[in-house]
Amino acid sequence: MASDTQNQQTAEFGSCCEELGQVMSGEEFEPLITVGGDGILYMSVGLIDIDEDEPGMVDHPVFFCPFCNTKLQDPEAVRAQLEEAFAADET
Numbered sequence: 001m002a003s004d005t006q007n008q009q010t011a012e013f014g015s016c017c018e019e020l021g022q023v024m025s026g027e028e029f030e031p032l033i034t035v036g037g038d039g040i041l042y043m044s045v046g047l048i049d050i051d052e053d054e055p056g057m058v059d060h061p062v063f064f065c066p067f068c069n070t071k072l073q074d075p076e077a078v079r080a081q082l083e084e085a086f087a088a089d090e091t
C-alpha cells in the first residue's frame with residue numbers, strides 16, 4: 001500500500017506526461033522507475049547478485065523523462081545531493 005506521503009512525493013515526477021504518470025502511480029504493474037527515500041527519481045537498469053536468494057536492483061538517477069524527454073532533475077543537483085549523502089554515511 002502506498003502512503004499519502006509517497007503519493008505527494010511522486011506527483012511532481014508524474015506530471016509531465018501520461019506515460020510517466022502511469023509508471024509513478026504503479027497501479028497496473030510494479031514500476032522500475034521509483035522515487036528513492038532521498039527524493040531522487042531512480043530507474044532500475046539491471047539486477048545484481050548481492051544476496052544468494054534475491055537479486056538486488058541496480059538503480060541510476062533519471063534526469064530526463066524516458067517518454068517525453070522533459071527535464072525532471074538537474075544532474076548537478078542530484079550529484080551534489082548524492083555526494084552529500086555519501087559523505088554523511090562516512091561519518
Ligand SMILES: [Zn+2]
Nearest residue numbers: 016017065068
Ligand atoms: Zn514525461
